[in-house]
Amino acid sequence: xxxxxxxxxxxxxxxxxxxxxxxxxxxxxxxxxxxxxxxxxxxxxxxxxxxxxxxxxxxxxxxxxxxxxxxxxxxxxxxxxxxxxxxxxxxxxxxxxxxxxxxxxxxxxxxxxxxxxxxxxxxxxxxxxxxxxxxxxxxxxxxxxxxxxxxxxxxxxxxxxxxxxxxxxxxxxxxxxxxxxxxxxxxxxxxxxxxxxxxxxxxxxxxxxxxxxxxxxxxxxxxxxxxxxxxxxxxxxxxxxxxxxxxxxxxxxxxxxxxxxxxxxxxxxxxxxxxxxxxxxxxxxxxxxxxxxxxxxxxxxxxxxxxxxxxxxxxxxxxxxxxxxxxxxxxxxxxxxxxxxxxxxxxxxxxxxxxxxxxxxxxxxxxxxxxxxxxxxxxxxxxxxxxxxxxxxxxxxxxxxxxxxxxxxxxxxxxxxxxxxxxxxxxxxxxxxxxxxxxxxxxxxxxxxxxxxxxxxxxxxxxxxxxxxxxxxxxxxxxxxxxx
Amino acid sequence: xxxxxxxxxxxxxxxxxxxxxxxxxxxxxxxxxxxxxxxxxxxxxxxxxxxxxxxxxxxxxxxxxxxxxxxxxxx
Numbered sequence: 162x163x164x165x166x167x168x169x170x171x172x173x174x175x176x177x178x179x180x181x182x183x184x185x186x187x188x189x190x191x192x193x194x195x196x197x198x199x200x201x202x203x204x205x206x207x208x209x210x211x212x213x214x215x216x217x218x219x220x221x222x223x224x225x226x227x228x229x230x231x232x233x234x235x236x237x238x239x240x241x242x243x244x245x246x247x248x249x250x251x252x253x254x255x256x257x258x259x260x261x262x263x264x265x266x267x268x269x270x271x272x273x274x275x276x277x278x279x280x281x282x283x284x285x286x287x288x289x290x291x292x293x294x295x296x297x298x299x300x301x302x303x304x305x306x307x308x309x310x311x312x313x314x315x316x317x318x319x320x321x322x323x324x325x326x327x328x329x330x331x332x333x334x335x336x337x338x339x340x341x342x343x344x345x346x347x348x349x350x351x352x353x354x355x356x357x358x359x360x361x362x363x364x365x366x367x368x369x370x371x372x373x374x375x376x377x378x379x380x381x382x383x384x385x386x387x388x389x390x391x392x393x394x395x396x397x398x399x400x401x402x403x404x405x406x407x408x409x410x411x412x413x414x415x416x417x418x419x420x421x422x423x424x425x426x427x428x429x430x431x432x433x434x435x436x437x438x439x440x441x442x443x444x445x446x447x448x449x450x451x452x453x454x455x456x457x458x459x460x461x462x463x464x465x466x467x468x469x470x471x472x473x474x475x476x477x478x479x480x481x482x483x484x485x486x487x488x489x490x491x492x493x494x495x496x497x498x499x500x501x502x503x504x505x506x507x508x509x510x511x512x513x514x515x516x517x518x519x520x521x522x523x524x525x526x527x528x529x530x531x532x533x534x535x536x537x538x539x540x541x542x543x544x545x546x547x548x549x550x551x552x553x554x555x556x557x558x559x560x561x562x563x564x565x566x567x568x569x570x571x572x573x574x575x576x577x578x579x580x581x582x583x584x585x586x587x588x589x590x591x592x593x594x595x596x597x598x599x600x601x602x603x604x605x606x607x608x609x610x611x612x613x614x615x616x617x618x619x620x621x622x623x624x625x626x627x628x629x630x631x632x633x634x635x636x637x638x639x640x641x642x643x644x645x
Numbered sequence: 646x647x648x649x650x651x652x653x654x655x656x657x658x659x660x661x662x663x664x665x666x667x668x669x670x671x672x673x674x675x676x677x678x679x680x681x682x683x684x685x686x687x688x689x690x691x692x693x694x695x696x697x698x699x700x701x702x703x704x705x706x707x708x709x710x711x712x713x714x715x716x717x718x719x720x
Contacts, residue, residue: 239689243669243696249703250662257651257711264713374684381678381686388686390674399670426713437703445693585653 164478164485165316171493172311172319175354176331179500182346186339193534195269198340199512200422205345210423211432212352213345213505217415218248218436219355219443221306221499224491227444229469231451232458235380235387238448240399245440247407248416251581252433255411256420258584260429263421270509271417271580272517278583281591287598288576289517292414295572296506297547302569303503304329304555310499313471314492325555328496329548332504337541341422344504351501356442358494361487363446373449379456387455397618405623408577409570415509417580470495507544514547515540571605571622578630586637593636601629650712658706662699669695 191197205213223245231238259274268274271292275285304325311324319327335343380388391399410416423429454469457476478488515536523531575598582589605625608614614621652658671688679686685693 236686236689239692240670242693243666243699246696246699246703247666250699253652253658253703253706253711257648257653257713261648261713372684374681377681377685381681385678389679390671390676390688393672396670396672403666426711430707430711434704434707437700437707441697441700 163316164475164488165318167485167489168311168315168492169318171489172315172496175493175497176327178350179331179335179347182350183335183338183343186335186343186346189342190339193537195512195516195533195537195540196267197342198537198540199269199508199516200418201340201342201345203422204424205341205419205422205428206424207428207431209345209349210419210428211435213348214416214419214432214436215439215443216348216352216355216498216501217413217419217505218245218410219439219498220303220502221310221495222302223443224355224358224447224495224498225306225310225470227447228451228454228473231448232454232469234395235384235455236377236452237387237391237395237399238451240402241444241448242440244403244406245410245444246437247403248410249433249437251407251411251577252416252436255580255584256429256433259417259420259580260423260426264426268421269418270513270516271412271414271576272513274417275579275583279591279594281595284579284591284595284598285517287595288579289513291572291598291602292412292576293510293513295409295569295576296414296510297551298569298572300503300506300510300547301551301554303499303506304551307496307499307503308555310471310495313468314474314495316475322556325552328500329552332500332507333544333548336504336508337544340537341418341508344501344508345422347504348501351497354490354494354497355501356494358491358497359443359446361490361494364483364487373452376453376456379459380452383459384455394618398615398620401615401619401623405570405574405620405626408581408626409574409622412573412576412580414513415505418509418512507547510547511540511543514543519543568606568609571609571620571625572602574622574626575601575605575629577626578633582630582633586634588637588641589633590637590640590642593640594633596636597629597631597633600632601625601627604628648713650710652706652710655706655710658702658710662702665695665699665702668692669699 191202196203227238227241230241262268262274262277266273266277268277272285272289275288276282279285307328308321308325311319311328312321335347339346377388420429423432450473451469454473458469458472474488474491478485519539520531520536523535578597578601579594583594602625605622608616608621608624616624669692671692674688674691679688681687682690
């Protein structure tokens with residue numbers, strides 16, 4: 162059996178199941194309200210919540226990019242287990258208070274909490290804009306990853322453009338039908354496939370006869386820089402990455418919406434208590450795969466980091482029938498991981514644009530309450546428009562926007578001080594928070610676009626966030642709000 | 646729903662998590678060739694052990710140190 166055509170058949174079967182779930186989710190809707198479409202009627206139970214948080218957090222980059230990073234960086238990439246866990250640590254800080262406030266005030270988007278806490282339209286708009294720009298970039302990266310991964314793993318049976326177009330159409334189909342309910346249900350399937358894919362990856366690793374101990378010994382002997390204690394700059398990068406990913410991952414707007422969508426506090430607590438262990442079941446095996454690739458691919462010169470997983474899978478698939486099917490499962494798991502992140506980002510982005518940017522304009526113009534069903538329809542229109550624009554960019558080779566793609570976590574982390582300080586420090590004032598966001602964003606974006614992504618091993622985004630928090634705290638202390 | 650208690654009301658939790666994370670970065674390890682434990686360099690194993698301890702603490706805090714009085718269905 163040939164690898165490429167079997168991948169195509171497996172992906173076709175997977176898309177058919179996604180379409181079925183989208184139709185079922187459509188049938189389960191209770192109304193056309195924003196909360197029903199964008200928050201699944203605030204009815205996500207513990208298991209679905211766990212899977213949707215898992216599938217949203219762990220993207221295709223986790224499965225494709227991280228083995229490549231482990232191959233490139235070596236053992237210091239064990240930091241990836243810690244930084245994925247750091248997101249859950251920050252949830253412990255913000256989720257209880259966000260959840261309690263959303264129960265009382267029925268928030269739909271993160272901007273609802275910003276309005277409630279600060280009552281400052283400027284701060285809400287700028288913070289929302291920063292988050293929207295960050296996740297739009299993130300979505301574009303997922304679309305491009307879909308095309309590259311499908312083309313690479315199907316041995317070219319599905320060209321890049323066809324991969325982008327077909328998978329984008331599939332996402333749009335089930336999302337427009339069922340909103341967050343469809344996204345969360347498909348996230349369950351995608352989470353299960355991701356787990357099976359990882360199991361396949363581990364099984365493939367074990368049955369390939371390679372041992373981690375032998376790979377480690379090989380690394381220490383032949384590439385000691387990747388196995389000895391990391392140097393001071395790498396240690397600084399390690400600490401910087403823990404903070405950058407921890408704070409930016411926790412304020413992903415799609416993650417915040419899932420806190421609002423939880424059926425109960427108990428659901429959220431149980432989901433987070435399990436989520437805390439998932440880096441060991443996801444990031445750790447992926448890290449080990451990258452380490453195993455070091456001796457195996459050492460003879461190949463010029464192996465790009467993101468080609469490590471495809472190269473390993475193709476090699477393993479040819480070894481036995483069992484390995485062949487494990488590799489097919491892994492490929493579907495990888496595609497599922499990318500799609501589950503892309504659909505969540507798209508849904509959140511369209512809700513932010515429709516509810517936070519367009520609805521207030523309509524209200525001002527019409528001077529009346531705008532029906533929620535109308536905002537939901539506008540949001541669906543935005544989903545189509547966003548995907549249209551991003552697919553056009555993804556299909557345009559050598560477009561000069563690639564520098565902007567770097568600006569994801571660097572931008573997103575600038576929203577973290579507003580949420581973390583806003584939830585934990587009553588004296589934080591809106592004007593000081595706004596000044597912080599502007600200063601931090603300018604510093605982070607300026608440094609990144611000027612080519613200084615890291616200074617002394619510390620990410621430009623984290624430097625921006627530190628300036629951001631410093632300005633917000635100093636401003637709030639120097640110019641306290643009336644009544645403080 | 647009123648938040649009765651949340652992990653932030655237990656500062657020790659975050660002090661211990663920060664200390665474990667600090668230990669997970671191997672600045673304290675010697676510069677020489679590491680021994681191999683469980684198939685990995687010893688510093689990487691200790692780093693993973695510290696991170697696992699953080700996982701246990703976070704899971705404990707989510708279940709036991711967060712009380713919003715909501716014991717509703719979790720589906």
